Amino acid sequence: LEGEPGEPLSAPLIVVSNRLPFVLTRNANGKLQRSHSAGGLVTALGPVVIDCGGLWIGWPGSHDVRPFDEIPEPDIPNSGLKSQQVKPVLVRQELFDSFYNGCCNGTFWPLFHSMPDRAVFSSETWKAYQEVNEEFALKTIDALRQVRARLLKEYNNPSDDSMPVPVVWIHDYQLMLAAAMIRQVAIEENLACKLGFFLHIPFPSWDIMRLFPWDDQILEGILACDLVGFHIEDYCTNFIECCQRRMGCRVDHANGNIEYDNRTVHVRALPIGIPFNQFQLLAIKAPRVMKDERVVLGVDRLDYTKGLVQRIKAFERLLECHPEHLGHVVLMQIAVPSRTDVKEYKALKEEIDQLVGRINGRFSTADWSPIRYIYGCISQDKLAAFYRDSAVALVTPLRDGMNLVAKEFVACQINENGVLILSPFAGAGGTMREALLVNPYEIDMVAETIHKALVMDVDERRHRMQLLRKRESSMDVDYWMDSFLREMDQVECAITGPPSLIPV
Numbered sequence: 001l002e003g004e005p006g007e008p009l010s011a012p013l014i015v016v017s018n019r020l021p022f023v024l025t026r027n028a029n030g031k032l033q034r035s036h037s038a039g040g041l042v043t044a045l046g047p048v049v050i051d052c053g054g055l056w057i058g059w060p061g062s063h064d065v066r067p068f069d070e071i072p073e074p075d076i077p078n079s080g081l082k083s084q085q086v087k088p089v090l091v092r093q094e095l096f097d098s099f100y101n102g103c104c105n106g107t108f109w110p111l112f113h114s115m116p117d118r119a120v121f122s123s124e125t126w127k128a129y130q131e132v133n134e135e136f137a138l139k140t141i142d143a144l145r146q147v148r149a150r151l152l153k154e155y156n157n158p159s160d161d162s163m164p165v166p167v168v169w170i171h172d173y174q175l176m177l178a179a180a181m182i183r184q185v186a187i188e189e190n191l192a193c194k195l196g197f198f199l200h201i202p203f204p205s206w207d208i209m210r211l212f213p214w215d216d217q218i219l220e221g222i223l224a225c226d227l228v229g230f231h232i233e234d235y236c237t238n239f240i241e242c243c244q245r246r247m248g249c250r251v252d253h254a255n256g257n258i259e260y261d262n263r264t265v266h267v268r269a270l271p272i273g274i275p276f277n278q279f280q281l282l283a284i285k286a287p288r289v290m291k292d293e294r295v296v297l298g299v300d301r302l303d304y305t306k307g308l309v310q311r312i313k314a315f316e317r318l319l320e321c322h323p324e325h326l327g328h329v330v331l332m333q334i335a336v337p338s339r340t341d342v343k344e345y346k347a348l349k350e351e352i353d354q355l356v357g358r359i360n361g362r363f364s365t366a367d368w369s370p371i372r373y374i375y376g377c378i379s380q381d382k383l384a385a386f387y388r389d390s391a392v393a394l395v396t397p398l399r400d401g402m403n404l405v406a407k408e409f410v411a412c413q414i415n416e417n418g419v420l421i422l423s424p425f426a427g428a429g430g431t432m433r434e435a436l437l438v439n440p441y442e443i444d445m446v447a448e449t450i451h452k453a454l455v456m457d458v459d460e461r462r463h464r465m466q467l468l469r470k471r472e473s474s475m476d477v478d479y480w481m482d483s484f485l486r487e488m489d490q491v492e493c494a495i496t497g498p499p500s501l502i503p504v
């Protein structure tokens, strides 16, 4: 973690997320290697962490990594985090399963998506969640000590006002307790820092949140941060209301402030974007992969929140009500396998397999089938070509924090002639107003909206798409990250210890 000697360091950033920005796997010789991860978070935050000599803490995506293993350097020098910038969190597989499959995806995922009937409440998996959050917190404290030692070396004088304050940025519902533990130790050890949290999924209303038996501990965990970010205002309002009603906090809804533990917690709506230019470039370069047919495209992780069953039924209804599309239009549904160890996800896969089979059996002819269903991952190039060449993107989740597919489709629409159909129950539904918005539960209405999109005239399609592209290209993932870090800059550092107590 050497900065350029003599150069003032910008505030070092410590990112804490459930997954590291790459997966570690073993090659045939038993050596660890990095596999690329293409997420927007990695694209945006990776370079910032690299430049400020920061650190990234997370699970390496495999239980095959041991504490004594050396993390490999990136394949191309200077193309990723240096090995010393990565702190992998390693926990027993059984404990991790109980945390990830049990509490994160069996409890918080359905609960926070306002599907409480699917949520399982278990003191056993909750304990695993607490333990794993503690592991993440301990690694973060190590990182803070390391950064602190480096700053003291650089600045000589520990009371130098210009010494930057490290920023810890925790991500998502897997890590809602970590901040409380980090704050406590940081205070004890006088490790100056600012703590931030961003939730990538919805925050539920008080009525739903209160069903979780240990809701106060979750709220306490998030309130340990100085800045808390959500995608949209509705989620901020829900969180603030929960803090008011459950924790008795004084709140200022208008300014998004919560008084807690003699501090102000700043709550902000900061909608995430995508690496727009990167997707656009892929779309410019990607060769054509589809036949000459009109494609209605769906791209989702196979997840019950995405409304896949309702969507496929709506497409069936379209074919019933508008037979002129028979033989000409295809629903291409890409379902990316996800959380395959969780019972609910296995059951959903079965249901979709059967539904697609039934509809294809009903309508297929010798040279045309209505649904092309891909269960698997596809390359970024192909995805960009699908986005570019589809007539319609059908993004109809029942509930979704933001939904990046809607934004990726728009970024790849370089010819500006596709139509986006979007659910108002996705965070993106609040800002992407030029899309055709439709309630995914209203199957007849979804069918009619697909028809409307398919027959929309070219001028209207272009006009809507131009406006969508303009917004997404300016409010991209870098804009989101800058907004969060700028807000962080405004926040006062609540953890500052007297210099004499700082261990050198």
Ligand code: F6P
Binding pocket: 018, 019, 172, 200, 201, 338, 339, 401
């Ligand atoms: O957007 C929510 C989220 O859980 C992210 O944290 C994660 O990157 C993504 O969905 C995929 O989920 P998982 O890490 O469980 O595969």
